[in-house]
Amino acid sequence: MAPSLNKAFKPRRFAQLLLRDLAGGYRSLLVAMAAVTGTVILVSALTVLGMQLSGRHAGTANFHPNMFTNLLFLGGFIVSSLAFREIRQNGGGVFYLTLPASSLEKYASKLLATSVGYALGSVVFYTAAAAASEGINRLIFGFGNSFFNPFDPNVLEALGYYLVAQSVFLLGSVWWRKTAFLKTWGMLMAVAVGVLMVAGITARIVFHEYFHGCTLNLDDVPGWNELSRQTVLGIGPLVEIGRILKIVFLAGTAPVCWLIGWLRLRDIEV
């Protein structure tokens, strides 16, 4: 380890920061876990009841993967958005920023807790909550939804996407002074609208001769039909471009957000 990094990152301090964050938030965590368990049991039971009433005596295989994905993303984004709220609290900023640890350790501890920590914790907790809910369903109704499989490919894919997307909300947490979750969400919407507008204007300029009023008739564009056929078959340049963009997004978003977030944390004045 390089000497400067060795000074900026000490595993002992990092572990102590993690312990501090866990100890500070364990009550909220217990309340959230109780609320989620109740919600899972209730919604799962209502789903099974609905099936029983409609005469179908079998649950669905997708209920828990879908429910888990929704809770993972919504809960994770909220948790990530609240990660640095202490800095903006009265006196909290002085307390946190003068805590003897480097900005790298402070950012990394929040990152680990809200990304991998939250994701793994959610999987373990949800597996137990789902097992409890399905046990109850089977006791009451005699059948239930499929048990939650944490190794389901859809679940694993969702976890991967979560790890990328949460980095944006963690950046929002350190960036915004108040209501970080709403502001980050609003910012993402604004970026999406901006990208759509740029794409629309670009299409208008490039394909201006194929526009009829505001409508673009792609069938008139030379080679479009072939391109469209290839895309449906999963080949061709559009598929390749899409694949490259996806890789860039998945591999690039999180590191860029981490870097900006860390720099922002270093520059915060209170």
Place this chain on the structure above:
Amino acid sequence: MIEIKGMAFGYKRQKLFDGLDLMLEPGNIYGLLGKNGAGKTTLLKLICGLRFPQAGECRVLGYLPQNRPAGLLEDICLISEDLHVPPVTPVFFEQLYAPFYPRFDHGVFAEHLREFELDGSKKLTELSYGQKKKFLLAFGLASRTRLLLLDEPTNGLDIPSKSQFRKALARSTTGEQLVLISTHQVRDMENLIDPIIILDEGKVIFQESLEEASRRLSVTMEREQPTDAGVIYSDKTLGGYVVVRENTAGAESLVDLETLFNTVIANRDKVRTVFDGAAAGKGA
């Protein structure tokens, strides 16, 4: 230990420091005095890296505090006026936070908790403002950091606690430590803070020991309002006037902090002349 050279800092609409110079050495309990808005709290924040200088340099223990290096933060304890405590018991707080301070003394901490009569089983968020402050002071003193920054430490403390605080600080401070106390409550700090630093209009306008102040200034009580040219400061008080003049007799005179502060603020140029003349005399 603290070396500030030509430092400038201001907020959007207000320039606070412009070319501030300050040198502070360990083994002292400095008193930082100034009028409201003089920048006392901001100076403490600049020293521990919570605000960044806009020009010039501020070095603390050899570090640039704006980088907030862990090595520096391990040696700084700031107890600000806006207290923040997590919802844990004092014992749990000690377990969570003491490991961040390499020289933390658990024995001293327990001693101060007893002295301040703090209940170790009650959550910190359930304590009163004064109790929270006493708890953080106990922790700060036990952390054994080389730099202890206290912003209005006696605000919110009851009368016995103020006395306990003075005793605890005087007893716990070592020759390697530098304590910088920003305060308006000068009477609470009598016999504790020395030397005195007075900030005004973005500059250090006074930085002297009380011994030197007693040697250079004479304070007398007079029945009639003095009119002679030698008066640096006078103020009506019960039964007469407190009068400050240059001490030409040689005998040391007791200068209380409030009178000293008022004198410096009211007539800084004359005070400067008196002290500069003394320094020149020493040099000769």
